[in-house]
Amino acid sequence: MSPEPSSPVHVSIVLPCYNEQDHVVDEVARICKAMDASEMTYELLAFDDCSSDGTLERLRAAEPDHPHLRVIPRHRNGGSGTIRRLGSERARGDVVVWTDADMSYPNERIPELVRILDEDMTVDQVVGARTSEEGTHKVLRVPAKWMIRKIAERLSDSKIPDLNSGLRAFRRDVARPYLRLLPAGFSCVTTITLAFLCNNHDVRYVPIDYFKRAGTSKFHFTKDAYRYILQVLRMVMYFNPLKVLMPLALWLLGLAVLKGIVDQFVHNILYFSNNTMLMFMSGLLIASLALLADLIVRSRVD
Numbered sequence: 371m372s373p374e375p376s377s378p379v380h381v382s383i384v385l386p387c388y389n390e391q392d393h394v395v396d397e398v399a400r401i402c403k404a405m406d407a408s409e410m411t412y413e414l415l416a417f418d419d420c421s422s423d424g425t426l427e428r429l430r431a432a433e434p435d436h437p438h439l440r441v442i443p444r445h446r447n448g449g450s451g452t453i454r455r456l457g458s459e460r461a462r463g464d465v466v467v468w469t470d471a472d473m474s475y476p477n478e479r480i481p482e483l484v485r486i487l488d489e490d491m492t493v494d495q496v497v498g499a500r501t502s503e504e505g506t507h508k509v510l511r512v513p514a515k516w517m518i519r520k521i522a523e524r525l526s527d528s529k530i531p532d533l534n535s536g537l538r539a540f541r542r543d544v545a546r547p548y549l550r551l552l553p554a555g556f557s558c559v560t561t562i563t564l565a566f567l568c569n570n571h572d573v574r575y576v577p578i579d580y581f582k583r584a585g586t587s588k589f590h591f592t593k594d595a596y597r598y599i600l601q602v603l604r605m606v607m608y609f610n611p612l613k614v615l616m617p618l619a620l621w622l623l624g625l626a627v628l629k630g631i632v633d634q635f636v637h638n639i640l641y642f643s644n645n646t647m648l649m650f651m652s653g654l655l656i657a658s659l660a661l662l663a664d665l666i667v668r669s670r671v672d
Contacts, residue, residue, distance in 0.1 A: 381405070381412040381484055382542070383467040384457030386450045387429065388419040390471045393584040395432045397471045400478060402436045408481035414439045415457045416471075420447040451558030455549050458542065467539045468559070472583040475537040479578060483539040486574060494544045494571040497563065498537035500580035518599055522560070525606040525613045526567045531575045533602075534559045544571060551608070557601040564602065568609035611667060615660035622653030 383401060387394050398416065405412045416439060418426040429441040442460075444453075450470075458466050465484050469475050475498065483496040519533045536559055548565035552558040566573050607614050626649040633642050642650075 379411045379413045379463045381465045382461030382463035383414045385416045386453035387471045389421045389423045391424040404478040417453045418443045449554035451552045451554045455552040466542045470536045474581050474583040493574045495540035495566050495573045498578035499532035499575040522602045528567045557597045564605040611663035619653045619657035622649050626650035
């Protein structure tokens with residue numbers, strides 16, 4: 371029996387759909403089959419993000435065959451991050467699952483991710499870590515994503531096998547304070563990962579296969595890679611600004627001290643060149659800003 375809209379569910383699956391008419395019904399059927407077999411109570415929230423093809427009509431036609439499916443149309447394209455935020459806010463389940471509708475993720479493994487959360491209460495998020503890269507612009511994406519991931523690992527003091535996987539399950543109550551931080555685009559998955567890690571929530575990674583997506587990719591390499599880098603820095607600044615600012619401040623102050631010593635040998639005693647003073651003052655200002663930002667972070671109540 372399908373649960374009534376007001377009845378409790380354990381798992382809420384948020385599925386952004388944008389121009390996926392050729393495969394969205396197959397994806398819905400695959401998710402529902404896996405969840406039905408798991409005997410977990412669930413809802414599948416399929417958001418049509420103002421598609422220009424027949425995605426919404428295909429979803430509507432599939433509703434009678436999948437009683438746990440709820441189709442939610444949007445009349446304005448907001449991006450996958452907006453959909454995931456709205457879906458997570460609307461979710462009724464204790465566990466929220468994010469995934470994509472492009473057949474690239476092994477969505478039949480969603481129950482496995484949820485069971486990890488159910489069996490280990492110390493884990494707050496489970497991420498499907500992809501073992502291969504099958505996206506477009508592969509030659510450029512692999513080194514760019516590696517570099518961004520290494521920056522995120524350094525800044526968050528965490529090992530991150532996959533920073534921006536689209537398949538993950540997390541506890542709704544733990545994620546609620548961070549939903550307002552989600553950007554509209556693809557970097558929302560990076561944001562939720564760093565939000566958990568920077569607040570010392572336990573994130574577990576499960577290796578998964580990753581497949582060539584069906585349909586046309588919405589990823590734009592230059593624009594989205596730039597957004598990823600900005601989002602990594604923004605999130606660490608939000609939670610731990612000392613990690614970003616203090617190394618730069620100390621580096622400038624150290625250079626200023628070394629340059630000041632050189633000035634004493636090259637010029638007269640107690641003489642400091644303009645660039646020495648500029649480096650010293652810049653380092654001092656950045657260090658002061660880092661301490662002030664850290665004070666604000668520690669006094670903030672989310």
